[in-house]
Amino acid sequence: MAGLPRLPGFNFQDPTLCKFHLSQTFAIRNGYKQPKCQYKGIGGRELDCDSVKHIEKDDPIRYDPSLTYGRCKIKPLPPFIPHFALYDQKCLTFKAFFKQSVTESPLEFYRVRPVNIIYFLEDDTISVMEPRVENSGLLQGKLVRRGKIPKYDNTESFWHWKDLQVGKDLAFYGIVYHTVDCDVFTREYMASQGLDMADPEEMPIDQHTLNRKLQVTPKITKTPSSDDKLRRFLEYDGKVLKFKAVWDDRENEYGDLMRFEILYFLSDDTVVVKNVQEENSGRDPYPVLLRKTKLPKRYTDIPTTYPSIYLEKSDNEVTEYYQPKDFLVGNTIFVLGRDMFLYDCDKFTRDYFKNALCIEQKPALPIKEAKTPPPRPQVPPHDGLGSLEDSLQNTLTFLPKPPRKDVVKQIVNANKYLRYEMKMDAVHPEDTIRKFILQYSLGDGTCKIMEPPIKNSGIIGGKYLRSTLLNKPDSDLLNPELYTPADFYIGATITVFGQRFIITGADLYVYRYMQENDSKFPCDVIENMRNWMFNQGYLKDDLNDLVKENLQATKRFDETIADTNKSDFDKCLKDLNVGSSSSDSEIDKAKKAKLLQDYEDSIKHIYQVPPHGILPVQKECAYPVHIGKEKDLSCSEDIEAKYTSYTPKHIDTPEEVISKYYAGVLKNQQEICDGRYPVECTDPPKVDSNSCNKEEESGPIMISPPEIPPGACQGKKKTVTFKEDERCTIEKDDLCQLKREKIHCDCTDYMTDCI
Template sequence: MAGLPKLPGLTFTDPTLTSYHLSQTFSISNGYKIPKNDYVGIGNRELDSNSVKFISTNDPVRFDPSLTYGRTKAIPVQMFKPHYALYDQKCLTFKAFFKQGVAESPDEYYRVRHVNIIYFLEDDTITIMEPRTPNSGIDQGRLLKRHRIPKSEDGEFWHWKDFGVGRNIVFYGVVYHLVDCDTFTREYMASQGLVMAEPEQLPPDPYTQNRLMKSHQNNFTKTPSADDKFRRFLEYDGKILKFKAIWDDRDSEYGEIRKYEVLYFLADDTVAVKEIHTKNDGRDPYSQLLRKTKLPKIWTDRPAHFPSIYLETTDEEVTEFYQPKDLRVGETIFVLGRKMLLYDCDDFTRNYFKKALCMEQGPPMDISEKPKPPPEKKIPPHDGIGSLEDSLQNTLTFMPKPPRKDVVKQILNANKYLRYEMKMDDIHPEDSIRRFLLLYSLGDNTCKIFEPPIENSGIIGGKYLRSTLLPKPNTNPLDPEYYSPIDFYIGATITVFQQRFIITGADLYVYRYMQANSSKFPCEVIENIRNYMFNKGYLKDDIEKQVEENKIDIEKAERDAIGKNLIYTQTEMEKCLERFNIKDEREDPTFQKEYVKEPLVIPEHNVPSFGIQPVNNECPYPITTPPIPSLDCKSEAQRIASTEYDTEEEKIKKYYDKVLREHKHICENAEPQQPPPEDDCLAKERKGKSVKFDDNVKCE
């Protein structure tokens, strides 16, 4: 059938052929590929090259070259290796870079990305790998998967013959510039007749270079601390510097002064800020404003376009952190933008600064807010309805209340009036005969006026003014000044709701009331009323009493004058005082006999100059100093009891102190002085009687 032509209907399949796979050319032994010497075809058929047809015509039995030429050396047959086995795991590696444009970034306009281009000689495939750069933010690694890269649209592919140092190759629109290759690549390319150029320098990435420079600068400024953290933990664990601080946020809307507690931990130099809550302060019960962390003091300048919304600053941007020496009472610290004033600290903090840092903390500051003065209460003007006091009382409280009255004053002065007689400061002649009675109530300070009827005059009389408070003219209508008894005297002019009256008389009770309350009235007013009463003849009893007192004084003066002509003999006590040069204080010219009283401030009043007499303010009870009793007429026991412990000066001082107390009692209680008991010896000597003394009594 092999000789049949290949025409339709003349082809037949071999029913003995059941396997169609191609046999392997390698056998794997212990992980190694070993080529086979015998090959079979498809379906384990014998190859034509192994058939008898290909046997040489020379019969090796009849022809033996070794018999003719001698025995030759056997040349080992080279092991056959296919192309994919010969170049298995052999690659050409080139270093290259490409530039990638960056849009919408203020820091960079393009990136320089370094890559490794690997060419696999086994099957002419290419892959591109990018080394990873830490914190680059780019998905790096395999940029192009392993495959044959087309070179042109004609179906050509990139081959190792197209590569060379210094060349530009284009893979899918990206231009890669080859700058270097490894040693194997150079040797392989040189064995194939291609000599590689000298390696070029990889250009740096501008953004990466800028970051490296910043990192080097930070490394230069920061030095590792030589402090042992474990030792500090063991030594300062639990030791905290406590400061009291306030944050004044009143500049912002709804801001206020808030209190905090700043804690500085000496074990690790961290700071925590606790918020102090008060009862019903209306804030969420968060315990901390700032957790335990290092508090930055000085920040580096951040650019204006720094994305603070989603990116936080790190320790690299902080130049200095707060230390204990920066925390002083009275100074302000910045806690992440908040100004906090340190106004006090605890005792441990003060001792630590004094002993460890040799610094004294300032005294505590008073941060209590001074109460604001209450706003001025503006009293509305009186609308004319009701009394002024009643309207003013309604402005002080929300609920209307009647004005308070002095009940004690009303009870003590019930039905007590000061009566005055007045006449009109007439303008019309028919008013010159009219007379009026002014009654001033001592219970409620009100005034009422009555007019007595006059017969055959056409004047009916009766009530002229009901009981009311009488304001003075030209006073503040919201706080008027009312008439009082010190304004009522003979000849005074008062204005009763624009009608002028002149006081022409007063009742005797007015003068008696002024005498009983002389401290409430000026002396001019009292003298004015007394002169009026004297002229009217109402003070006859007072005059008679004064005449009797004057007679008694004259008689006493005459009796005192008789004793001056007598020869006065000095007593032993006076001789003793004269011997020791001790004088009576009253005989000393520097002794102030009378106490100087400060002048009273008396308001000016329009009192007429006529009829005013001087006021006699002499004490009605004359005070005399009794004679000093002699110590000679006392028994020996009394003399010893009085002189054993007291000196002469002390005896005299005690005596005059006793006299001063008696005088003070007389002036305060206004009681006449009782004559002191005379010494027995002196009394009997004056009477001229003989005295019989005991053995223990001695008289000279």
């Protein structure tokens, strides 16, 4: 603007202004300085801030809402309601009483008559009303008409609501009324006017009216039950809740723990208590303790005036009966003075409580007490008369009974006996020739001893001991230990009433019985009896059957291997029955016969006779073989294809020769170990001086090499070595119970060279 020319229209100042003085801040009035409320600009001009154009839109001080929203509506004044319309049907009610004197009655002097004082607010009038009572004989109802009642004989002043109060005496026409209470509206209205009502008082009792009420018997009516008895009978007939209970009467003299069964009939809510009779209880077997009836909870809760001497109680006298919900396992119920503890219930009862009443019954509770076992009575010693079992029966009961027998054992083992041959452990020389037969009965466990007669011996044979139970020596007299078949074996010594016997033989049935009942006998006894039976030659059939079983098992094993080596094509041809024996050529038949004969010859000596009748025991191989280096030999392929397998011949080893020798001695001399005849012990024959002489050079083991055609090997050399420790020193028992050391030749390598 400074660069504008000073021409009319290019400046912003008013050229008409000629006053430039400033207005004063204070104004002097009555000699005092007072600040001015309105200011003016230079020269008395109006300021921009005082103009309407310069007022901001959001100025809260100068903003007038009426310019935007218009003037607000003024609330109209409430309409005028006259006094009679405002308090129409509004009353103040006070409860009061007055006493009326009675002059001509010896029983009473006054009566208390309750009244209601009603004050009408619309016109300030008062009325007194007395409630009507039946058969009172008094004129009741409105005692004072509605109107204004003067105060104290002053006709100018009347009773006003401001004069009313609870607990105050009011005199209306010569009768004094005493107020005792007021209603809720009266209290609220008085409180709104600034008057607080006093606490209510009790209304006095009219003695004459009370005596009349006591003399009048009230009429009692009983509402019939809504339960339909016919419907309950049709629905619950035959459905009974069964509980097990116990009555503990041990606190009284001769009391005991008695058991009962409580039956609850759902059809009519009756209860039956049955007695559970126990054996040897000493009580009369009465079946029912309580007949079918409703069971009250408190049977003593009856009126004092009820003539219970000659009248029975009915439903009117009983307050409450037992219901199904009261019968819970673990609770105690009272059956006419007896407290019975419920400890169990049946399955139907548990299901009924669970499904119908949603109550889970507790499991059965134990009620038995752990009784200490009585001390065992002392058994007197046996006097020697009769058997021990028969004598013990005299100590058990007053009237002795015969001892019980195992009838099942006697029936199963009827006529079954084990026979043994015995000799006497002789002290005198003449008793050495005596023989005895022990017969053990499997039915009753008794033993019987017979002596065969010997001609020209001077000894009378026959029955030596009748059938009786044999006690072992040094056993308890009251609980003796008896002899059993497990104690009888070859060489065993038994004592029969002080006499010693040695068992020397047995029947073959004894060994068969041991095989069938091997759990009743020790292994040593069974092995002892088997060895003796083998020495006597009684087990030849068993050996033959065992050899046949081994041959058949080996043959089946070889056939199985032969079938597995066949190709699938051969198996298919065999299933289709193609290439049968009828179509084979004669050459194939001869070849098959030769191979079969070679196989039969190779298995002849597989089973070895055990020395002294002892069966072989499965052990590791006593002669482990160690294969050494092989030789290189040249063989043609045509010979190798022709001779793919061969059958070696078997030659007896020195051990087999010795075992066969002892087997022959045992077979020829059956009584060699009896001790009856002396036996001279001889050394076994020597096998070969070249093979068992230590001083000579070591030679090969006597095993014949197989017949191998020329060039059958594959150009290899094999070396076979045997272990020295286990083979070169072997101990065996001979017949005379002597141990001899058998020393064989030195072990050498067996060299096989191909031709």
